[in-house]
Amino acid sequence: MQNGKMPYQPKQTPISSLGEFKLIEHLTRPFSHQQVSTLKGVGDDAAVIHINDHHAMVVSTDLLVEGIHFDLMYTPLKHLGYKAVVVNLSDIYAMNATPRQITVSIAISSRFTVEALDELYEGIAAACQRYKVDLVGGDTSSTLKGMVISVTAIGDAHPAQITYRNQAQIGDAICLSGDLGSAYLGLQILEREKRIFLDNPAAQPDLEEQSYLIGRQLKPEARHDIVALLAKHRIKPTAMIDVSDGLSSDLLHICTQSGIGCRIIEEYIPVHTDTLEVSAQFQLPPITCMLNGGEDYELLFTVSPQDATYIEQNLYGIAIIGHTVPADEGYTIISRGGNEHRLSAQGWKHL
Amino acid sequence: MQNGKMPYQPKQTPISSLGEFKLIEHLTRPFSHQQVSTLKGVGDDAAVIHINDHHAMVVSTDLLVEGIHFDLMYTPLKHLGYKAVVVNLSDIYAMNATPRQITVSIAISSRFTVEALDELYEGIAAACQRYKVDLVGGDTSSTLKGMVISVTAIGDAHPAQITYRNQAQIGDAICLSGDLGSAYLGLQILEREKRIFLDNPAAQPDLEEQSYLIGRQLKPEARHDIVALLAKHRIKPTAMIDVSDGLSSDLLHICTQSGIGCRIIEEYIPVHTDTLEVSAQFQLPPITCMLNGGEDYELLFTVSPQDATYIEQNLYGIAIIGHTVPADEGYTIISRGGNEHRLSAQGWKHL
Numbered sequence: 001m002q003n004g005k006m007p008y009q010p011k012q013t014p015i016s017s018l019g020e021f022k023l024i025e026h027l028t029r030p031f032s033h034q035q036v037s038t039l040k041g042v043g044d045d046a047a048v049i050h051i052n053d054h055h056a057m058v059v060s061t062d063l064l065v066e067g068i069h070f071d072l073m074y075t076p077l078k079h080l081g082y083k084a085v086v087v088n089l090s091d092i093y094a095m096n097a098t099p100r101q102i103t104v105s106i107a108i109s110s111r112f113t114v115e116a117l118d119e120l121y122e123g124i125a126a127a128c129q130r131y132k133v134d135l136v137g138g139d140t141s142s143t144l145k146g147m148v149i150s151v152t153a154i155g156d157a158h159p160a161q162i163t164y165r166n167q168a169q170i171g172d173a174i175c176l177s178g179d180l181g182s183a184y185l186g187l188q189i190l191e192r193e194k195r196i197f198l199d200n201p202a203a204q205p206d207l208e209e210q211s212y213l214i215g216r217q218l219k220p221e222a223r224h225d226i227v228a229l230l231a232k233h234r235i236k237p238t239a240m241i242d243v244s245d246g247l248s249s250d251l252l253h254i255c256t257q258s259g260i261g262c263r264i265i266e267e268y269i270p271v272h273t274d275t276l277e278v279s280a281q282f283q284l285p286p287i288t289c290m291l292n293g294g295e296d297y298e299l300l301f302t303v304s305p306q307d308a309t310y311i312e313q314n315l316y317g318i319a320i321i322g323h324t325v326p327a328d329e330g331y332t333i334i335s336r337g338g339n340e341h342r343l344s345a346q347g348w349k350h351l
Numbered sequence: 352m353q354n355g356k357m358p359y360q361p362k363q364t365p366i367s368s369l370g371e372f373k374l375i376e377h378l379t380r381p382f383s384h385q386q387v388s389t390l391k392g393v394g395d396d397a398a399v400i401h402i403n404d405h406h407a408m409v410v411s412t413d414l415l416v417e418g419i420h421f422d423l424m425y426t427p428l429k430h431l432g433y434k435a436v437v438v439n440l441s442d443i444y445a446m447n448a449t450p451r452q453i454t455v456s457i458a459i460s461s462r463f464t465v466e467a468l469d470e471l472y473e474g475i476a477a478a479c480q481r482y483k484v485d486l487v488g489g490d491t492s493s494t495l496k497g498m499v500i501s502v503t504a505i506g507d508a509h510p511a512q513i514t515y516r517n518q519a520q521i522g523d524a525i526c527l528s529g530d531l532g533s534a535y536l537g538l539q540i541l542e543r544e545k546r547i548f549l550d551n552p553a554a555q556p557d558l559e560e561q562s563y564l565i566g567r568q569l570k571p572e573a574r575h576d577i578v579a580l581l582a583k584h585r586i587k588p589t590a591m592i593d594v595s596d597g598l599s600s601d602l603l604h605i606c607t608q609s610g611i612g613c614r615i616i617e618e619y620i621p622v623h624t625d626t627l628e629v630s631a632q633f634q635l636p637p638i639t640c641m642l643n644g645g646e647d648y649e650l651l652f653t654v655s656p657q658d659a660t661y662i663e664q665n666l667y668g669i670a671i672i673g674h675t676v677p678a679d680e681g682y683t684i685i686s687r688g689g690n691e692h693r694l695s696a697q698g699w700k701h702l
Binding site: 010011012013014015016017018020023024026027028030031033034035037038040041042046047049051052055057059060061062063065067068069100101103105106107108110112113114115117118121125128129132133134135136137138139140141142143144145146148150152154156 | 361362363364365366367368369371374375377378379381382384385386388389391392393397398400402403406408410411412413414416418419420451452454456457458459461463464465466468469472476479480483484485486487488489490491492493494495496497499501503505507
């Protein structure tokens with residue numbers, strides 16, 4: 001090389017060095033908003049578009065890729081269609097809004113038949129029926145290999161009723177609908193049975209006993225009942241998110257965006273008996289499945305102390321698992337043994 | 352086999368036996384609408400959601416798959432990002448609406464670097480800037496192989512100003528912005544240069560001479576200027592669509608949905624001199640490229656005879672290429688030689 005100079009090498013940063021959330025932040029940071037109607041862009045469960053003083057639209061979108069998000073060896077196409085819709089509706093409910101319409105785009109290789117797509121769309125139709133949303137558009141195309149599904153959900157709400165991630169206040173109670181960790185263990189069971197089947201195709205799995213956990217993985221529901229219950233009792237959460245990535249990661253989204261800390265109590269977090277039993281089989285601490293499992297699609301939200309008292313005394317199905325604290329007190333979980341641990345997006349570390 | 356009965360075989364219909372439009376119709380036919388706000392679902396350039404008497408939202412979505420819709424051997428990532436946005440905005444303009452927000456989801460394999468995504472998002476940002484739309488959301492995930500991009504565009508319009516495909520009237524003039532066939536020939540040039548390069552990697556393609564055709568393929572624009580021009584002159588098309596699949600296919604969408612026929616004149620359809628020259632090199636009749644090429648993203652629309660007279664006398668850049676006729680007169684194109692041919696979605700057949 002002349003003059004000892006290195007030849008020009010463009011910088012090549014692997015995506016994995018950033019992780020999903022930092023990558024999104026990196027890519028979208030240069031974008032500014034030009035439309036006055038854009039109330040909320042990237043960074044919440046859904047975007048919010050201003051219509052007028054009484055009306056805002058809420059939009060959320062997800063992309064599901066075969067081999068990454070679903071495995072057709074153990075996922076019935078009807079369940080896949082249902083779940084693809086439900087996970088998007090869950091984002092709309094997490095804004096305290098009502099979903100109204102969806103678009104569904106699919107790309108498929110030639111290995112899929114019309115009958116296979118009929119099954120997928122039966123599941124989509126079942127979700128539309130149950131959640132009263134209309135399929136209004138989409139796109140159909142080919143892939144060289146595998147299936148891709150993209151769903152966009154559109155909902156609406158009174159602007160004052162919308163709950164963002166960044167409005168939790170210090171001293172709020174942290175609330176959770178339903179139990180955690182079950183969808184993750186459902187996935188572990190399905191993966192185990194897949195391995196057994198691949199080793200010995202004559203093996204007949206008996207999955208009936210674990211129908212709760214497997215159902216949570218394959219056919220989750222969005223908690224519209226919780227949104228309706230809170231509305232009926234005139235409780236507006238200060239912040240809300242759906243638990244898709246795991247309690248740790250999703251609670252930290254609320255905390256970091258609201259500029260606060262949190263203190264949650266392990267024994268207050270609801271857990272199903274099947275989760276306890278099967279986590280023991282897999283030699284996994286149940287709390288690890290609950291904090292990091294993901295795909296539970298429960299609602300995690302904060303409410304004022306007064307609303308928390310009302311919820312404790314009057315409402316069923318909502319657990320108060322802790323409270324928010326000043327940012328400098330950090331993110332803490334108190335274990336069943338009474339020890340304090342630091343909560344992190346990857347799990348929890350001993351202090 | 353007992354009793355001569357065949358064992359049960361589930362029906363296996365290949366997707367290819369239906370084609371895209373029939374497949375979409377087949378899959379979405381069982382869906383009914385439950386929301387009163389759904390004004391228009393599947394079957395137009397975009398869905399239409401009622402807000403109030405003065406306001407409707409318009410939503411369109413597209414899924415682009417590497418190896419099917421784009422080839423990264425000759426598509427710069429910046430252009431790809433730009434085009435992915437523009438083709439969706441084109442659908443919003445084709446409803447006579449104004450795009451305001453987009454969501455962009457991407458799925459990528461580990462072969463892509465942060466720098467590669469930066470280029471893609473530069474193109475997305477350039478399109479947002481030019482068309483004054485905000486990026487408000489999306490999703491980022493992995494694939495085992497290749498890239499997938501899903502864009503959803505959201506716009507708005509006064510409900511009375513929205514143009515559907517199914518409202519063309521008998522006797523309307525058929526209008527077209529810009530020229531046709533150029534994007535398709537741009538693609539042919541790029542594919543040819545790719546083959547030459549694969550045969551001989553030392554070959555240096557000189558693409559400068561064909562910058563018009565290649566530009567039409569790699570960096571199309573959406574015709575917001577035409578929508579603005581028509582609005583300025585208070586002309587509302589009776590029906591409108593953007594030319595994405597080719598003039599034949601897209602004109603037939605208007606005709607079949609409006610329940611009418613058409614009669615267009617080959618020599619009235621604008622064609623660029625480069626299109627004529629390069630189609631000769633490829634030994635393709637230029638009319639075939641114009642009718643079936645696709646990806647021109649020009650606007651094709653119908654207007655009343657009075658509006659047609661006004662356009663002819665006062666507006667520049669809009670060609671009147673024929674008129675609509677009763678359905679029983681069919682779909683006809685008059686060739687330069689004066690012969691009548693039947694227009695079909697696959698091209699045109701001699702009568």
